[in-house]
Amino acid sequence: MSVKRRLGGDPEIILAERRYEVISEILRAALVKGAKKWTMTDMLDKVFLHKVLGIPVFIVLMWATFQFTFVVSAPFMSIIEVVIGWIGGLFEAIPNEVLRSFFVDGIFGGLGFVMVFVAPIFFMFFALSILEDSGYLARAAFVMDRLMFKLGLHGRSFIPMLLGFGCNLPAIMATRSIEGEKDRLITILVNPLMSCSARLPVYVLVAGAFWGSTMYAGTAIWGMYLLGIVLAILMALLFRRTILKGEPAPFIMELPLYKVPTFHGSVIHMWERGVVFLKKAGTYLLAGAIILWFLSSFPWGAEQSYTYMLGHVLEPVFRPLGFDWRLSASLIFAFMAKEIVVEALGVIYAMAGETAIGAALAASITPVSGLAFMAFVLIYVPCLATIGVIKQETGSWKWVGVTVLYELILAYIVGLMIVGVGSAMGFS
Amino acid sequence: MVFSKSLGKAVAVYSGLVGLLYVFFGFVELLDGFGLAMGSLLNISEAVFIPGDPFAGAMLIITGAVYLAGVDSLSVGNREGLSFLAVGVLLSTVLFGLYLAIMGSNFLGYVLGFEDWVGWAWTDDVRPGLWLWFSVIPGILVALKKDWRE
Numbered sequence: 001m002s003v004k005r006r007l008g009g010d011p012e013i014i015l016a017e018r019r020y021e022v023i024s025e026i027l028r029a030a031l032v033k034g035a036k037k038w039t040m041t042d043m044l045d046k047v048f049l050h051k052v053l054g055i056p057v058f059i060v061l062m063w064a065t066f067q068f069t070f071v072v073s074a075p076f077m078s079i080i081e082v083v084i085g086w087i088g089g090l091f092e093a094i095p096n097e098v099l100r101s102f103f104v105d106g107i108f109g110g111l112g113f114v115m116v117f118v119a120p121i122f123f124m125f126f127a128l129s130i131l132e133d134s135g136y137l138a139r140a141a142f143v144m145d146r147l148m149f150k151l152g153l154h155g156r157s158f159i160p161m162l163l164g165f166g167c168n169l170p171a172i173m174a175t176r177s178i179e180g181e182k183d184r185l186i187t188i189l190v191n192p193l194m195s196c197s198a199r200l201p202v203y204v205l206v207a208g209a210f211w212g213s214t215m216y217a218g219t220a221i222w223g224m225y226l227l228g229i230v231l232a233i234l235m236a237l238l239f240r241r242t243i244l245k246g247e248p249a250p251f252i253m254e255l256p257l258y259k260v261p262t263f264h265g266s267v268i269h270m271w272e273r274g275v276v277f278l279k280k281a282g283t284y285l286l287a288g289a290i291i292l293w294f295l296s297s298f299p300w301g302a303e304q305s306y307t308y309m310l311g312h313v314l315e316p317v318f319r320p321l322g323f324d325w326r327l328s329a330s331l332i333f334a335f336m337a338k339e340i341v342v343e344a345l346g347v348i349y350a351m352a353g354e355t356a357i358g359a360a361l362a363a364s365i366t367p368v369s370g371l372a373f374m375a376f377v378l379i380y381v382p383c384l385a386t387i388g389v390i391k392q393e394t395g396s397w398k399w400v401g402v403t404v405l406y407e408l409i410l411a412y413i414v415g416l417m418i419v420g421v422g423s424a425m426g427f428s
Numbered sequence: 429m430v431f432s433k434s435l436g437k438a439v440a441v442y443s444g445l446v447g448l449l450y451v452f453f454g455f456v457e458l459l460d461g462f463g464l465a466m467g468s469l470l471n472i473s474e475a476v477f478i479p480g481d482p483f484a485g486a487m488l489i490i491t492g493a494v495y496l497a498g499v500d501s502l503s504v505g506n507r508e509g510l511s512f513l514a515v516g517v518l519l520s521t522v523l524f525g526l527y528l529a530i531m532g533s534n535f536l537g538y539v540l541g542f543e544d545w546v547g548w549a550w551t552d553d554v555r556p557g558l559w560l561w562f563s564v565i566p567g568i569l570v571a572l573k574k575d576w577r578e
Contacts, residue, residue: 038507043514044511047512047515050497060490074534074537075536075545078537219481
């Protein structure tokens with residue numbers, strides 16, 4: 001007979017209930033009761049954990065976070081752009097054409113272009129740190145758990161999914177805390193759908209190209225994060241109903257007290273997370289910029305380069321989504337790291353002589369295709385490092401294959417839906 | 429000081445008014461954003477700086493709904509209704525802070541003379557989420573008063 005049947009319920013819940021009974025008994029014996037104090041935490045939790053208002057309130061706070069990330073960081077991006085442009089300009093004097101192109105187009109056009117996005121990444125981490133330090137993010141997990149449990153999913157999955165907003169790598173490793181094998185597998189499979197910070201530069205570039213520094217650009221970025229959450233829930237539900245059938249285990253978590261976040265603390269948290277991007281820039285992204293420059297310059301110049309050929313081979317596949325050869329080629333390079341999409345576009349457009357990449361992008365595709373491109377980058381194949389950690393955590397190439405395959409198909413379907421609906425609404 | 433029924437009723441009226449203001453201007457902003465030009469029809473959009481933005485409008489509506497959700501319990505003197513006022517005030521303040529930060533960063537872009545900010549005027553960034561916040565100031569004082577939580 002199983003433990004569950006012998007105890008007449010889930011052992012985890014029974015243990016938790018018993019633990020709180022013991023705590024109550026001790027408190028009854030040791031405490032002299034006065035009037036019950038209604039704390040600020042009780043007060044705020046009544047709304048933040050409200051069964052109807054909890055999720056809309058979460059949506060407002062996330063929307064504000066992404067408006068802050070995009071709109072407020074915009075002039076800081078321009079400052080970085082000016083500084084990088086000035087340094088890059090110093091290399092224009094190099095007499096050797098290939099060497100000059102390497103520095104100006106490859107290093108400053110590619111890696112330098114990605115560095116502009118340091119500003120929104122740091123702004124996003126600052127806003128998320130405030131939410132986390134205040135104790136609200138734990139409530140967000142709790143509120144989402146209720147929704148997820150209703151859908152037959154495991155609530156504990158939401159914490160690794162929230163971590164996925166930063167980076168999918170530690171998020172997938174955090175699934176080790178999930179006991180049920182199927183619950184854990186589902187969480188691993190859907191985690192790459194959570195929008196990690198590496199996707200942010202792509203969103204900022206595309207949204208900025210089409211909607212400038214208006215509020216709509218921030219909303220489009222927020223929409224991508226929301227789309228990731230919704231797709232993760234839907235895919236988890238699909239896996240639960242098909243290849244990973246079973247009941248989700250109950251989710252028990254203790255919520256921290258609310259506190260006023262300090263500026264100092266939030267800045268430290270922002271730095272700890274943001275510095276990962278800077279380290280990546282000095283390694284992966286630098287290597288990516290060099291490879292991209294080589295592929296975009298050889299064998300016979302920009303118009304007959306390897307990237308040009310690769311982009312034209314892939315273009316027919318992506319034509320229904322409205323992506324041209326440049327966007328198609330950039331998607332291939334992003335397999336190394338998602339930021340490389342931006343780096344690739346920087347190099348490809350620079351090689352083609354179009355320095356204002358945002359404007360060139362807006363001229364080459366429609367806003368609807370721009371939105372589809374953002375969604376495609378969100379959903380399609382995880383980066384190389386994430387694939388490695390999925391293999392490590394599942395111990396099988398089969399699940400890596402499942403992840404890559406379903407994400408590619410899903411990305412294409414969602415892209416087609418965006419283009420279809422957008423065109424039907426007359427936005428093309 | 430006890431949170432009495434009469435005080436509850438007064439706070440309920442205030443909370444209801446603020447909630448209605450947020451919901452109303454949220455709808456105007458939302459409909460304007462969809463091109464339905466409700467604000468222009470009422471000749472208020474330009475007068476009170478309401479840009480068409482459906483998402484920002486939706487956020488105001490949610491904020492207003494939080495205020496309104498507490499009216500029932502406040503009107504019978506239940507102090508737990510203050511929770512809705514407190515979170516409503518918090519959301520209003522988050523939106524106010526956000527719009528203020530946007531105005532500040534756009535001012536920086538303008539001062540530095542960047543291309544995207546040429547022709548920027550401070551009035552471009554005034555929106556209901558900014559000026560409605562001033563109606564919330566009494567609510568901050570009420571919601572944060574420690575006496576109610578003793």
